[in-house]
Amino acid sequence: MPSQTFFNLDIGKQEKLLEAAKKEFCTVPYTEVSINKIIQAAEISRGSFYTYFIDKNDLFSYILELNKKVLNEMTREVIVSCDGDMRESFLQLFDIFIQRIEANQLSRFLKNIFLYFSIYKEKFERPSHDLFLYVKDFISLKNLKSSDLEFVFHLFMHNLLFGITEAVKSANISFVREQYRGKVDILCYGIYKEEK
């Protein structure tokens, strides 16, 4: 979160900095983002920057926060308009995003977040993909509905990784284990009571 000093600035100056930052975050991946570049573009001194924000991550989180509000609001609205039905909500949410992408209403910054997210995902999903290729012929299709097997495999892996992570962190392993097993069954049998 920015310091009070930052909020004391006149809006123009605040926005100039935020715009410069957004531009930089959109141009290069997170690790390569240079505070030098940002302060040059925003025409402020190094010292000033560090009175506003703790570090790069603080700045990034703040920009994310600004966008999050809009997204949160939108998500809630969609869910309400769908009478709380998750399936319908998430089908609609996707379409709304697609529409915005096509209409170019999705800010460059958000697009970049998604692409950044995608690089991040790749780092963890590429291994998962390799593993899938390595084992897929051994997976029995007997009990499975015909569905996107790789996707399903990723869900299971995702869940497994998450479970192990929790286990590494947690003291109460048997609790983590029960949670894990419950989630496996959600994946197997779904979350909806009846078929459509």
Added chain:
Amino acid sequence: MPSQTFFNLDIGKQEKLLEAAKKEFCTVPYTEVSINKIIQAAEISRGSFYTYFIDKNDLFSYILELNKKVLNEMTREVIVSCDGDMRESFLQLFDIFIQRIEANQLSRFLKNIFLYFSIYKEKFERPSHDLFLYVKDFISLKNLKSSDLEFVFHLFMHNLLFGITEAVKSANISFVREQYRGKVDILCYGIYKEEK
């Protein structure tokens, strides 16, 4: 991948470098890993390092690769021993990992990868958690089995983010859209044909 020069080194020297690197990767998060520290610990010169590996990521990928083989092999074995049944396989995989964690057989490096993964996850799942709190009261439970609602919400969000990411990247949006809708139904109705 390391250069041929690296493989020409005698095994002792190779391992000394890899051990130093592992230690460093286990001590600080990826971005803070310092090649300086590694070469000091491994007692090699800066120039040598750069003839062995392209950069930090190259080194990291290689160490990951060394571990991956073992994990891939294990996964396949478990799947085969479960006659290809995914549910049973993933239940067992978790238990095997837990066992290794408890027996301290899981290398410090792998543990750190999981913890590192967890920091990463947090960055993307924290927002999702906040969002969940923001909308959960509006979600209708009518059609849902009683199950871990937050987990389910994460799965939907995960899927949505992935779908949007694909849409941002892809040219064929209607294909991405169909895939997405299929996945939503997998989440809703599960992947197994019959209830247990």
Added chain:
DNA sequence: ATTATAACTGACAACCTGTCATTTGTCAAC
């Protein structure tokens, strides 16, 4: 006009990475 407070500055120390001209080691051939 004086003072107190808030905001700003840029030089600085302490790091980092990747390069490259040069030195050192090794081994085969003469």
Added chain:
DNA sequence: GTTGACAAATGACAGGTTGTCAGTTATAAT
């Protein structure tokens, strides 16, 4: 034993980074 050729190792260097802090400037209030 000497030479030459190639592989490997070196560390100083250029050009970057971040975060700090003592000093300066602006603003507002008495």
